[in-house]
Amino acid sequence: MATIVLTDTSRDLWVDSLAVHSADLGFPASSEFSITKRTLKGGRRDGVDFIQVENGALSFSIVPTRGMGIWKGRYHGDFVGWNSPVADGPIHPAYVNLMSQGGLGWLDGFDEVLVRCGLENNGAPFQETATNAADGSKRDTLFGLHGKIANLAAHYVAIHIDEKPPHEITIEGHVIESKLFHLQIRMVTKISTVPGSNVLKVHDEFHNLRDSPSEFQVLYHWNFGPPHLDEGARLVAPIQEVCPRDPRAQEGIGHYDVYKAPEAGYAEQVYFFKLHGDPANGKTLAMLRNHKGDKAVALRFSTKEMPCFTLWKNTGGLKEGYVTGLEPATNYPNARPFEKKNGRVVTLPPGGCQIIENVLEVLNTSEAVAKAEAEVKALQSRGGPTVHKAPVEPLAPVAKS
Numbered sequence: 001m002a003t004i005v006l007t008d009t010s011r012d013l014w015v016d017s018l019a020v021h022s023a024d025l026g027f028p029a030s031s032e033f034s035i036t037k038r039t040l041k042g043g044r045r046d047g048v049d050f051i052q053v054e055n056g057a058l059s060f061s062i063v064p065t066r067g068m069g070i071w072k073g074r075y076h077g078d079f080v081g082w083n084s085p086v087a088d089g090p091i092h093p094a095y096v097n098l099m100s101q102g103g104l105g106w107l108d109g110f111d112e113v114l115v116r117c118g119l120e121n122n123g124a125p126f127q128e129t130a131t132n133a134a135d136g137s138k139r140d141t142l143f144g145l146h147g148k149i150a151n152l153a154a155h156y157v158a159i160h161i162d163e164k165p166p167h168e169i170t171i172e173g174h175v176i177e178s179k180l181f182h183l184q185i186r187m188v189t190k191i192s193t194v195p196g197s198n199v200l201k202v203h204d205e206f207h208n209l210r211d212s213p214s215e216f217q218v219l220y221h222w223n224f225g226p227p228h229l230d231e232g233a234r235l236v237a238p239i240q241e242v243c244p245r246d247p248r249a250q251e252g253i254g255h256y257d258v259y260k261a262p263e264a265g266y267a268e269q270v271y272f273f274k275l276h277g278d279p280a281n282g283k284t285l286a287m288l289r290n291h292k293g294d295k296a297v298a299l300r301f302s303t304k305e306m307p308c309f310t311l312w313k314n315t316g317g318l319k320e321g322y323v324t325g326l327e328p329a330t331n332y333p334n335a336r337p338f339e340k341k342n343g344r345v346v347t348l349p350p351g352g353c354q355i356i357e358n359v360l361e362v363l364n365t366s367e368a369v370a371k372a373e374a375e376v377k378a379l380q381s382r383g384g385p386t387v388h389k390a391p392v393e394p395l396a397p398v399a400k401s
Contacts, residue, residue, distance in 0.1 A: 033195045066153075109151065147177075171192070173191075227290060266320075312324060
């Protein structure tokens with residue numbers, strides 16, 4: 001295994017730019033790939049570390065400065081990602097005030113294919129009142145939309161290249177979210193692919209660094225636009241149960257799994273799901289396929305690791321963000337107090353670790369899409385779906401009349 005360390009703050013080590021090609025390592029042309037690292041300059045991206053991986057079929061960018069998020073990609077020329085109104089990204093976290101606009105500042109930097117949400121909070125903004133044990137005084141704390149992890153820079157980044165076939169390429173990054181009197185969690189991520197593959201694997205470990213238990217939440221916000229999203233595109237998943245988040249989503253419950261053409265001024269709709277998984281290991285998949293059924297993106301994960309799945313539909317105008325989010329998570333992105341009440345906040349013991357994996361497959365033939373649909377059909381045979389016409393607890397808060 002060849003390893004190149006790009007960042008290690010414990011050794012005051014940082015590499016500004018680097019280029020590695022498979023030919024430099026003596027690999028055959030059948031295993032061609034390249035990896036480049038550079039530091040972006042100018043505008044709100046100034047100072048952002050940027051890693052580009054080309055595996056010969058699939059290309060993607062990783063942004064260590066933004067929590068090891070995955071920015072944009074291509075597979076055999078097809079775009080993988082979406083065109084955000086945040087047009088000058090990737091945005092350096094220095095330009096993102098998470099607490100602005102009542103906790104909605106996270107949106108100022110949102111333009112990735114994959115952005116992790118968490119770890120103290122991964123859902124809607126909320127305010128919590130805490131009591132000081134020493135003097136009984138009370139203090140209000142605002143928790144912003146989707147948390148901090150996507151706007152924290154990695155303190156360790158390395159490239160690993162397996163010198164044995166199939167020459168797996170791995171980008172490793174460590175990000176710590178910590179604060180005195182609060183959680184202290186290190187995320188260790190390994191993002192990997194192999195030359196010529198259509199697959200991108202994300203393996204994350206969440207380590208509790210405290211001497212006492214830590215609560216945490218994490219949501220994987222995968223975001224896709226054209227060519228995988230278009231009029232008539234569908235969500236294909238083995239659905240056990242689904243409900244709308246709110247009255248706006250309730251308006252579209254009859255076609256929650258079908259997408260419209262771009263519509264200026266469209267107001268987002270969000271749906272919460274329980275998915276069927278393999279009884280032995282919880283493995284499942286959720287797929288966005290275009291209306292022709294010849295292009296798709298499929299997410300594979302385990303319902304044992306992430307029992308909650310959210311669908312974000314935001315089919316606004318092309319300049320406003322024509323996008324959908326496929327979001328497996330430890331919980332639903334409601335305010336944390338509601339999720340905690342319903343037992344969906346993970347507690348890590350002192351020194352404990354939770355492992356979560358996501359696998360993205362990019363499909364570009366009708367045969368590959370049909371094969372994935374058959375997998376879903378087999379899981380769906382276990383029953384359902386149960387479709388709730390309105391928000392229902394414990395999945396979503398129900399407004400008090």
